[in-house]
Amino acid sequence: MIRYALTCDHDHGFETWFASSADYDAQVERGLVECPVCGSVQVRKQIMAPAVSGVRKAAAPDMAKMQTLMMQAAREVRAHVEQNFDYVGDAFAREARDIHEGRSEKREIYGEATPAEVKKLKDDGVPCAPLPAAPPDPAKLN
Incomplete structure (x- = not known):
């Protein structure tokens, strides 16, 4: 799973999880990713710092x-x-x-x-x- 920080064309920021980078691309191309604030499907990725894990591996989400x-x-x-x-x-x-x-x-x-x-x-x-x-x-x- 990949978490992306996204923003719409009205500068509303939100986060969404995707199975993969390709899954994100496919959903955006089909207009399936929608801003939860205004409903715009004109979304883009925001710059994010990579998640760096320590010695312990976090449990996968259920x-x-x-x-x-x-x-x-x-x-x-x-x-x-x-x-x-x-x-x-x-x-x-x-x-x-x-x-x-x-x-x-x-x-x-x-x-x-x-x-x-x-x-x-x-x-x-x-x-x-x-x-x-x-x-x-x-x-x-x-």
Whole structure:
């Protein structure tokens, strides 16, 4: 595993793990690496000092445990949004813009939007973020 410090075209810094340097290159080329702050896929590596290990070798991260924790966190975020936000369906882009511009009551919403609609919202300064996909039920996994 390789940890890269990345920055987007809006200078938001973040870190991400990749299986290899080639994996990073492939994911960036396909537009799969996204800034967690603004959603931009225009990312680049930052200069990093190499990790120098001492005499002891650090234990490898437990990837299965990390995956379980991430899936649980995604489940909890999604459940919170579904329980506390208003679902507006495919009218999300219009409703988000109306709330931002004061034409609609200020409230938390969620729904569906096309990538083009999301880009336009972000370009116009309307805050929005993707909702984590519902992870599969752990009881139904192989």
